[in-house]
Amino acid sequence: MKIALTGFFNSGKTTIFNAMTHQKIETSLYPAPADVVHKGVLQVDDLRLRRIAELINPKKTTFATVECFDTAGLIKDNPSHNAKVIGQIMDADALIYILRGFEDLSVPYQFNTVDPVRDFNELEYEFIMLDLELVIKRIERMAEQKKKGQKINEKEMEVLEFLKEHLENGCVLRTVELREEQMREIKHLNFLSLKPAFGVINADEDSFNTGKFKNTGFLLICGTLENEIIELPDDEISNFLNAMGIDEPVSKKIVRKAYEILNYISFFTAGPKEVRAWTIRKSTKAAEAAGKIHSDIQRGFIRAEVISYNDFISVDGDFTVAKQKGVLRLEGKEYEVKDGDIITFRFKV
16 A cells, blocks of 8 residues: 655644654655655554564564655645645555645744645645646547557546546546446546545644634644654653643554555455465455465465454364354355454465
8 A cells, every 4th residue: 555645835744754654754844855755664562463463473563564654744735746746646556635734833834824624625636636637638549540540449438537627626536426437437547536536634732722723624633643653662652642632653543544445445364474464455265365465375275274363262262163153154255354364375386
């Protein structure tokens, strides 16, 4: 999974990126060059995986990971800069809009007021315009090819005309109902407003404590407090979180939200050599899930031995007892894997 932090410059993107990835990238009051991008890898700290490992005591425990990108800040009414910035996040699976929610006269801003909802709408508008430009150019190119007698993908052209109308009406593409076959025709174009997205308000400490923005529907955090957390010894973090009214660090909140909007779930494999988490989309069939581990397992799939996380805990991680109680079951390749399933794949190649 790849997630990208985006937003207007001086909204605190890099501050939050540092808190998420435990890096110390310097911040600036001036817009960064459009080609600047910071990268980091987040471990998906799943407590279920830790508990499974405690019961099995494997040689190795492997958490799922998320790639995170922090791009240069966008500048309103600067399309050439913004287009270059967006080029850095085209392959992201989800976008996280960092919205300024702090008042600080020493940190200049391109708007006269602090308004996260306005900024969210402005960012959506930027992406709608970029998508519309792409659609128009694509349609024009295909029309020219057709005029010259060249063969074009008529199905793609039909979908593009459909999307063009919605974009001209100011609709982000993720709100447009598209059939699976329509999605296939445009997948290669990587439309920005089609990507799942959510907003994160970077508030100052006062606004965070008073819950000033809690009714906006966005995730509310305080970037300065989050960066204090990563400087603390592990044994002091819990007390600091409680004292500041923070239930968990920002990285966990954002990763969980990303899983939610992408419809991702986790299944686990567990044995004496390794306990590991795997990320798949909801409704993934067992054979396809097996392919996440290795293509040979998918090709030679015989069956899946499945036990839910809760049932696994109820038998203290003992597969023999699980079989005796009937909570370890056999499933075929069409079984839809559930979040938290612990699976052993049987295969032959």
